[in-house]
Amino acid sequence: SQQGEEDPQALSIQEGENATMNCSYKTSINNLQWYRQNSGRGLVHLILIRSNEREKHSGRLRVTLDTSKKSSSLLITASRAADTASYFCATDANSGYALNFGKGTSLLVTP
Amino acid sequence: NAGVTQTPKFQVLKTGQSMTLQCAQDMNHEYMSWYRQDPGMGLRLIHYSVGAGITDQGEVPNGYNVSRSTTEDFPLRLLSAAPSQTSVYFCASSPGGQGFTDTQYFGPGTRLTVL
Secondary structure (H helix, E strand, C coil): CCCCEEECCEEEEECCCCEEEEEECCCCCCEEEEEEECCCCCEEEEEEEECCCCEEEECCEEEEEECCCCEEEEEECCCCHHHCEEEEEEECCCCCCCCEECCCEEEEEEC | CCCEEEECCEEEECCCCCEEEEEEECCCCCEEEEEEEECCCEEEEEEEEEECCEEEECCCCCCEEECCCCCCECCEEECCCCHHHCEEEEEEEECCCCCCCCCCEECCCEEEEEC
């Protein structure tokens, strides 16, 4: 079953603005990951945050994790048109083998 | 490294036909998985493998078979295609062996249409 649920389903912003996407999940996890998918392409790993971490940065990306609320957020700062894509959160849900993906947030960044 | 490769990129089948979607990785990863992606549904796990000779079912395994005879290859077989199997199929691999799911590396996908 799908573990994560992203919110909002779609987000439209202008270049230079920040984009925030949220993910909620249901059961305990070892880690949570965020992936990006450009239209018609495969998924690309962005960042992994472990259950004992609260915040992680990678370039213009900032991910937070609140295990007490079973939620995570992905912040993209100073968005660019090239950031236009779908963003998925994924959890391992203790399986250790594969990921459970949410339905994704579709981000549109307009010039 | 080529990473994860998938063939074909596109395929059209008639109901009842069978075919094999190919997946290969050159990163010596232990774990490999197959997902399908349908509009509005995200990715759902079909089958996965934790090493050569070891496979198991995911969330939506019906109508699909897999085998893992080598570390590199993980083909997905559609036994008798149905329109409900129209989807985009992604193969992924990860190093494995850590007790939790590590970063997954995805192939470019196969877009399958069943008429």
